[in-house]
Amino acid sequence: MxxxxxxxxxxxxxxxxxxxxxxxxxxxxxxQGSQVNTQGIKALxxxxxxxxxxxxxxxxxxxxxxxxxxxxxxxxxxxxAVMYRSAFRETGSADTYHTKFQISPPFSLFTTFGPxxxxxxxxxxxxxxxxxxxxxxxxxxxxxxxxxLQLRAIYIQPTLSFKLTDQFSVGGGFVYNIGLxxxxxxxxxxxxxxxxxxxxxxxxxxxxxxxxxxxxxxxxEVAISLSYRSKVVTKLKDGDAKFxxxxxxxxxxxxxTFDAELPLPASFNLGISFPLSPKVDIAVDGTxxxxxxxxSLDFDYKDNTPVLQDTHQPKKYENAFxxxxxxxxxxxxxxxxRAGGGYVxxxxxxxxxxxxxxxxxxxxxxxxxxxxxxxxxxxxxxxVFQRIQARTVTSATSGLRGAYKTNIHAPGLxxxxxx
Amino acid sequence: MxxxxxxxxxxxxxxxSILSVxxxxxxFDDFDQNSSGQSQVDFSKYIAVGNSLTAGxxxxxxxxxxxxxxxxxxxxxxLKSVGGGEFMSPFFAEEQSNGSGYIRLKGFVNDLxxxxxxxxxxxxxxxxxxxxxxxxxxxxxxxxxxxxxMRLDMAFVAGVGSVYGNSYFERLLTDDKxxxxxxxxxxxxxxxxxxxxxxxxxxxxxxxxxxxxxxxxDPTTALTEAGLFANLYTNFIxxxxxxxxxGVVATIPDVTVVPYFNTVTTARLEAGxxxxxxxxxxxxxxxxxxxxxxxxxxxxxxLTFPADTLGKAVIFGNPATAGxxxxxxxxxxxxxxxxxxxVMEITTHIETLNNTIxxxxxxxxxxxxxxxxxxxxxxxxxxxxGIDISASYITGNVFSLDGIHLTPMGNAIMANLFIDAxxxxxxxxxxxxxxxxxxxxxxx
Numbered sequence: 001m002x003x004x005x006x007x008x009x010x011x012x013x014x015x016x017x018x019x020x021x022x023x024x025x026x027x028x029x030x031x032q033g034s035q036v037n038t039q040g041i042k043a044l045x046x047x048x049x050x051x052x053x054x055x056x057x058x059x060x061x062x063x064x065x066x067x068x069x070x071x072x073x074x075x076x077x078x079x080x081a082v083m084y085r086s087a088f089r090e091t092g093s094a095d096t097y098h099t100k101f102q103i104s105p106p107f108s109l110f111t112t113f114g115p116x117x118x119x120x121x122x123x124x125x126x127x128x129x130x131x132x133x134x135x136x137x138x139x140x141x142x143x144x145x146x147x148x149l150q151l152r153a154i155y156i157q158p159t160l161s162f163k164l165t166d167q168f169s170v171g172g173g174f175v176y177n178i179g180l181x182x183x184x185x186x187x188x189x190x191x192x193x194x195x196x197x198x199x200x201x202x203x204x205x206x207x208x209x210x211x212x213x214x215x216x217x218x219x220x221e222v223a224i225s226l227s228y229r230s231k232v233v234t235k236l237k238d239g240d241a242k243f244x245x246x247x248x249x250x251x252x253x254x255x256x257t258f259d260a261e262l263p264l265p266a267s268f269n270l271g272i273s274f275p276l277s278p279k280v281d282i283a284v285d286g287t288x289x290x291x292x293x294x295x296s297l298d299f300d301y302k303d304n305t306p307v308l309q310d311t312h313q314p315k316k317y318e319n320a321f322x323x324x325x326x327x328x329x330x331x332x333x334x335x336x337x338r339a340g341g342g343y344v345x346x347x348x349x350x351x352x353x354x355x356x357x358x359x360x361x362x363x364x365x366x367x368x369x370x371x372x373x374x375x376x377x378x379x380x381x382x383x384v385f386q387r388i389q390a391r392t393v394t395s396a397t398s399g400l401r402g403a404y405k406t407n408i409h410a411p412g413l414x415x416x417x418x419x
Numbered sequence: 420m421x422x423x424x425x426x427x428x429x430x431x432x433x434x435x436s437i438l439s440v441x442x443x444x445x446x447f448d449d450f451d452q453n454s455s456g457q458s459q460v461d462f463s464k465y466i467a468v469g470n471s472l473t474a475g476x477x478x479x480x481x482x483x484x485x486x487x488x489x490x491x492x493x494x495x496x497x498l499k500s501v502g503g504g505e506f507m508s509p510f511f512a513e514e515q516s517n518g519s520g521y522i523r524l525k526g527f528v529n530d531l532x533x534x535x536x537x538x539x540x541x542x543x544x545x546x547x548x549x550x551x552x553x554x555x556x557x558x559x560x561x562x563x564x565x566x567x568x569m570r571l572d573m574a575f576v577a578g579v580g581s582v583y584g585n586s587y588f589e590r591l592l593t594d595d596k597x598x599x600x601x602x603x604x605x606x607x608x609x610x611x612x613x614x615x616x617x618x619x620x621x622x623x624x625x626x627x628x629x630x631x632x633x634x635x636x637d638p639t640t641a642l643t644e645a646g647l648f649a650n651l652y653t654n655f656i657x658x659x660x661x662x663x664x665x666g667v668v669a670t671i672p673d674v675t676v677v678p679y680f681n682t683v684t685t686a687r688l689e690a691g692x693x694x695x696x697x698x699x700x701x702x703x704x705x706x707x708x709x710x711x712x713x714x715x716x717x718x719x720x721x722l723t724f725p726a727d728t729l730g731k732a733v734i735f736g737n738p739a740t741a742g743x744x745x746x747x748x749x750x751x752x753x754x755x756x757x758x759x760x761x762v763m764e765i766t767t768h769i770e771t772l773n774n775t776i777x778x779x780x781x782x783x784x785x786x787x788x789x790x791x792x793x794x795x796x797x798x799x800x801x802x803x804x805g806i807d808i809s810a811s812y813i814t815g816n817v818f819s820l821d822g823i824h825l826t827p828m829g830n831a832i833m834a835n836l837f838i839d840a841x842x843x844x845x846x847x848x849x850x851x852x853x854x855x856x857x858x859x860x861x862x863x
Contacts, residue, residue, distance in 0.1 A: 085444040090804075092839075092851035094500060098444045141853045144805030186855075188806045188816060194827075194858035246862035248526050390447070398805035405445040 038080040038384075039108045039127045041414040045368015045382035046283060046326020046340030051271035052215070052225035053283040053328060057110035057416070060125035060159045063227040063271070064171030065213030067112065067161035068121040075111040078380070078414030082106060084132055084406065086358050090141045091392065091401040097140040104133040104150075108414070123159040125173070128152055129264075136355055138198075143186040145398045146355040147198070150182040153234065153264060157211060168216045175209040179234040179262060183356075187253075189245050197246065201258065203239020207232040209264075221281075225271035231293050232264040241301060243308075252307035259300045265317075265347075266290040281328045291317040291347030313397060320347035326366075336370045338382075351396035358404030360391040378416040385409055460665050460845045461612040462503040466562045467491030468606045468659070469617040472833075473565025474587070475508075477819040477826065480521025480537075481567055481587065483511045485819075488827035488857060491563050491615055493834035497849050509557035509591055515542035519554065522820050524813070526863050532813060534820055547582045554590040561591070564606050570621040571651050572643045574602040607658040614659050614666035615837060617790075619776065622648060623769055624823070627674045628721060630754035631761035642768065649775045660783050667786035667841050670773040674765055675719065676794040678812035679822030680757060683720040692729060692745060700730065700742070704750040707758040711750045717759035722812065722822040724755060786844035788837045803832065804855050816859035827857035 040058030043050040051062040057074045059066040081103045089096045108127035114120055135148035154177065161171030181204075187197035213227035236259060243253035267290065273283040294317040300310050326340030341364065348359040368382030388406035395401075467473045467489075474481055475489025486492070486508055495506030511518040517540040525535040542555040567587045573579045580588040581597045592600055622643035626633060629640040659666060674680050685703060693701045703714040729744045744751040757765070773791055780787040797817055798810040809815040812822055817829035825833060831854040838849045 087445045087447065089447050090851065090853060092835075092842075093853060094850035095853065096447055101444070139856075141804055141855050143855050185805075188859060190858040190861050192861055192863070194861065196858070248524070248863045387445075395805075397802075399802040400804045403447060405447065407445045 038078075038082065038106045038410055038412050039125075039129065040110075041078045041080070041368065041380040041382045041412045042338070042370060043326075044080065044384055044410070044412050045338040045366055045380070046328065047324045047342040047364050047366040047384060048287075048322070049271065049283040049285040049324040049326035049340050049342070050273070050328070051227060051269055051283075051285050052217075052223040053271075053273035053281055053326075055215070057112050057123065058108075059161075059171075059213075059215075060110050060112075060123045060157060060173065061108070061127055061129075061211075063213035063215055063225045063269075064123075064159045064161050064173050064211055065169050065227065066215035066225060067123055067159060067171050068114075068119065068163045068169045069215065069217075070112060070121055071117050072418055073112045073114065073116075074416050074418040075109075076378075076414050076416035077107075077109050078412060079105055079107045080382075080410050080412030082132060083409040084134060085408075086134065086136075086355075086388075086404055086406040088136070088140065088142065088355070088358070089403050091394075091403070093141070093402070097136065100135040100137060102133055102135060104152075119163045121161045121171075123161070123173075125155070125157040125159065127155055127157075129155055132357075134356055138186055138196075141402065142355045142398070142400050143196070144188055145185060145395070145400060147184040147186060148182075149184075149356045150180075152180045153232075154178045154180075155232075159211070167218065168214070170212075170214045172213070173211040175211055175230070175232060177207040177209065177232045177234055177264070179205040179207065179236065181205075181236065181239070181262075187243070187245060189249055191246050197253075198244045199253075200242045200244075201239060203236040203258070203260075205234040205236035205239075205260075205262065207234035207262075207264070220275070222274045223272070225269070225273075225285075227269045227271075229267045229269075231266040231290060234262045234264060236260045236262065238302075249307070252305045254303045254305065254308070256301055256303040256308070258302065260298065262297075263293040265293055279330045283326045283328065285324045287322045287324075289320045289322070289347065292319050293317075294347070315352055316349055317347040317352070318349065320345045334372045338366075338368045338370075340366045344386075350391070350393045353391060353393045353404065354395065354397075355400075355404075358388065358391065358406055360389045360404070362386050362388045376418055378418070380414045380416065381412065383409075383411045460841075460847055462498045462501055464504055464562070464610060464612045465491075465495055465498060465506060465614065466564055466606070466609050466611040467494075467615045468655075469565045469615070470569045470621050471565065471567035471824060472620065473563065473615070473617055474567050475563075475565065475830070476567045477821070477824045478521040478523065479819075479821040479824075480517075480519040481511075482518040482521050482537075483513070483516035484827070485521075485824075486510050486518075486563075488830050489563060489565065490825070490830040490833040490837065491565065493831055493852055494615065494837055494849075495562070497834070497838060497852055501847060501849050506563065507559065507561045508563035509559075509561050511542045511555070511557075514540060515555055516540050518542045519552065523861065524820060524863055547586065549583060551586060553582060553586050556590055556593075558591065558593045560609075562609065562611070564591075564609070566591070566602060568621060568639065569602055569618060570625065570639070570643065571618045571648060571655070572622060572641075573638070574606075574618065574655065575651060577601050580605075603655060603658070607655075611659075612664060614664070615669070615788075616656065616659060616666060617669040617788075618655070619643075619648065619652070619671045619772055623671060623765060623772065624674065627757060627761075627765050628679070628823075630721070630752075630756055631758075631765060632752075632754035634754075642765075643772075645768065645771045645775070648772050652775055652779055656779050656783055656785070660785070665785065665845065667788055667837055667844075668776055668780050669788040669837070670776050670791040671769050672790050672794040673769060674757070675762065676798040676810050677823050678810055678815065678818045679722045680719040681798075681810060682722050682812040682822060683724045683726075685714045685716050685718055685720070688714070688720065688724075688726070688729075691726065696730070696745075700745040703729075703744055704747050705744075705756045705758060706750045706753045707756075707760060708753075709760065711747055714751075714756065715759065717762065719757040719762060720755065721757075784844075786837075786840040788833075788840040790833070790836065793836050797832075804853075806855070806859075808832070813860045820860060826859045828854055828859045831857040 157173040159173035182202040209230040209232035217223035271285040322344040324342035364386040366384035386408040390405040392403040475486040477485035626642040
C-alpha cells in the first residue's frame with residue numbers, strides 16, 4: 001500500500017526517448033513601434049507635419065525636392081531622447097509588468113553644400129529613421145518571447161536637388177543603411193536552480209534604397225510636398241547566436257551564426273502648408289506606409305540541430321496610414337513656437353502583436369520652438385508624446401494572452417549653423 | 420530682444436514641466452477585471468483534499484520543492500487577494516528537504532535520458548514492519564491534505580494510516596490516531612470554508628500502472644467498482660459541502676495522456692530489438708486476456724518498462740525458453756503491458772467515474788476543473804506564453820521525470836485550470852498565475 005510507482009520509478013530502466021526542444025522563431029522587427037520620427041526637431045514640434053512648410057537642411061529627410069529652395073547653406077545636429085515605456089498585463093492576472101526605463105537616443109546630422117541662391121543644392125543626411133530599445137527583463141510572463149531588444153537603423157543619404165522653376169523643384173537621395181540588432185529571450189530549458197536558459201542574437205546588416213521628392217509653392221506661400229522613400233531590405237549576415245543552456249543540451253544549441261532579412265517599409269508622403277496670417281502657418285501631412293512588405297521573419301542558422309532549426313515566423317503586416325497636423329507661430333524675428341497632433345494607424349494585426357513593439361493605433365501631441373540666437377545660429381527644441389492605445393491580444397506564435405499599453409515621450413533638441 | 424527672452428524662458432520652463440509630469444509609465448486602471456466586487460465565496464480557510472497530485476509529489480518522490488509548487492499551494496497564494504487566509508502544508512524541514520527521495524536527470528546517453536536517485540537529506544525516520552520507509556512526522560494543523568497514493572476506496576478504511584498502510588498518511592497522524600483515523604474523517608474535520616477535491620485517480624491508475632493486472636496481494640492495484648465509487652464520492656462531498664460550503668472538484672485524466680504510458684511505444688521497442696539483434700528479432704509478444712499475440716501500436720508500455728529483460732531466458736515463461744518477449748512461446752507478462760482491450764476497459768471506466776464526478780458537482784453546485792478534457796488538449800500540444808507544452812516526456816514541460824506527476828510549471832497550469840473553474844462557477848475574481856515563473860524539468 002505504499003505510494004504508487006515509487007518502486008517502479010526508482011528502477012532506472014533505460015528510457016528510450018528522443019530528446020528535442022523546439023526553439024520557436026526569435027522575433028525581430030524594425031517596425032511601426034520603433035518608428036518615432038525625430039529626424040527634424042522642427043517637424044517633431046508639429047508631430048511630424050511640415051514637409052511642405054520647412055525648407056531647410058532637414059528637407060534631406062522630409063523632401064529632397066525642397067532642398068534646392070534653400071538660399072544659403074546650413075549644418076544641423078540634432079538628438080532626441082525617446083523614452084518608450086510599455087505595460088503588460090496577462091489576461092486574468094492582477095499583475096502589471098513594465099519595460100525598464102531607458103532612453104534611446106536617435107540622432108541626426110544634416111548638411112548642405114552648393115552655391116547661394118542657385119538652381120541646385122547638394123546635401124548629406126545621417127539619421128536614424130527606425131530604432132529603439134525595449135527591455136522587459138527576465139521576470140515577466142512574456143520572457144519566452146522577449147527579454148530585451150535593441151535595434152537601430154542608421155541611414156546615410158547623399159542628396160541632390162534641382163529647381164526646375166522658381167516654384168517647382170525636385171530632388172533625390174541614395175540611402176545606404178546600416179542596421180544593428182541585439183535581442184535576447186529566455187529558453188524553456190532549466191538549470192539546477194530552476195532558472196531558464198537564454199538565447200542572445202546580435203548582428204549588423206546593410207541595405208540600400210532611395211528617397212525622392214518634389215516641392216511646389218505659390219507666391220502666397222501655399223506649398224505642396226510630395227515625397228517617396230523606397231523600402232530598404234536590410235540583410236543581416238553572420239550575426240552571432242549565443243545560447244546559455246544546461247551542459248547536457250549544449251550540443252543541441254551550438255553557438256553559431258545566423259542570416260536574416262529585415263524589410264524596412266516604403267512610404268509615400270503628401271504635405272500641404274498654408275498661411276493663416278502673416279505670423280501663423282498650418283501644415284498637414286499624410287503618409288502611406290507600405291508595411292505589407294513585412295510578411296514574415298525568417299532566420300537561417302548556419303549550424304542546424306534537431307533542436308535549432310531555421311525558423312519562419314509570419315508577421316502579416318498591413319499597409320498603414322498616418323495623418324499629422326501642425327501650427328507654426330512666428331512671435332517675432334527670433335522665436336517661432338509650434339504645436340501639433342497626429343494619428344497613426346497600426347500595420348500590425350492583433351495576433352501578431354509582439355512584445356518588441358506592442359503596437360496599436362496611436363495618438364500623439366507635440367510642442368516645439370526655434371530660437372534664432374544670431375544670424376548664424378538657431379536652436380530648436382520639441383517635445384512629442386505618443387500614446388499607443390491599449391490592446392488585448394492572443395499571440396499567434398506564443399499563445400501569450402494579455403493587454404499592452406505604451407507611452408512614448410520624446411524630447412529633442414537641435415542646433416543649426418547657417419552660412 | 421528682451422521680450423523674446425521672457426518668452427523663451429517661459430517656454431523652456433513649460434517644456435521642463437511637461438518632461439517631469441509625463442515620465443510616469445502607463446498603467447491599467449480597471450482593465451479587464453471582473454467588476455462584480457466582493458465574491459460570495461468565503462475563501463478564508465481553504466483545504467485541499469486529494470492524492471499525490473494535491474500533495475505536490477513529483478519526480479517519483481515527495482520533496483520540499485515539489486510540495487511548495489503543489490497546485491493547491493499556488494491557488495492558495497492567488498486566493499490571498501480575494502479573502503484567502505494562511506495555507507499550511509506538511510512541508511519537510513530544510514535539512515530533510517529531499518523527503519522520500521526522488522529521481523533526477525543524470526544526463527543523456529545517445530540522446531536517451533538517464534536518471535539517478537537523490538538519496539541525501541531524506542526524511543526517513545525508520546522502516547515499517549514490512550520494510551517500507553516511514554517518514555518524519557508532521558502533525559501540526561495543515562490545509563494541504565494531499566496524501567500520495569490515497570484512493571477513494573481507502574479513504575473510508577481505518578488502519579490505512581498505520582505503519583502497515585500508507586506511510587504518507589501515517590506521517591500526518593499522531594501515534595494514538597494511526598490505527599483508527601480514516602482519511603475521510605481526517606479531511607472533513609478541519610473547519611474549512613472552501614475546498615478542492617481531487618481523488619479517484621489512483622482508483623484507476625493503480626490498476627493501470629500494474630498493466631491492468633490486479634495483484635491479489637496488493638490492494639493498490641485494484642480497480643474501484645463504479646457503484647462503490649459513486650457512493651463514496653457522494654458521501655465525501657456531502658460531508659465537505661455541509662453548511663452550504665463551496666468547493667471545486669476535478670475529473671480523472673485518461674491514462675493515455677501521461678508520458679508514463681506514451682513514451683515507450685511498440686515502435687520504439689521494436690526498433691531497439693531490431694537494432695540489438697541485427698534484425699533477427701523485430702516483434703514484441705505480449706500476454707493478454709485473449710491470449711498471446713504480437714504487440715501493436717495500440718498497446719501501451721510503462722515508462723519503467725525493463726527493456727533489459729527482453730530476449731533473456733526465463734522471467735515469467737518457461738524457464739528453458741530464452742527470448743523473453745521476443746518469441747510467441749515466451750511472451751511478456753500481462754503486468755508489463757496495457758493492451759488495447761485493457762486501455763479500452765480503463766478509458767471506459769474513467770468515463771463512468773467522471774460522469775459521477777460531474778453529476779455530483781452539478782448537484783452540489785461545485786466548480787468543476789475538467790482535468791480529463793484539459794490533458795487531452797495538452798496531449799495534442801499547446802503553446803502557452805511562448806512555451807510548447809505537450810504530453811512528451813521531459814520536453815513536454817508539464818510532467819515531471821516520473822511521467823505521471825506534474826512539474827512546477829505543470830502545477831501552475833493546473834492551478835489556472837482550477838482558478839478558471841472557480842471564477843466561472845462563482846463569478847469570483849481570483850487572479851490567474853504566471854506559469855513562466857515556474858520551471859519544468861531540470862537538465863544537468
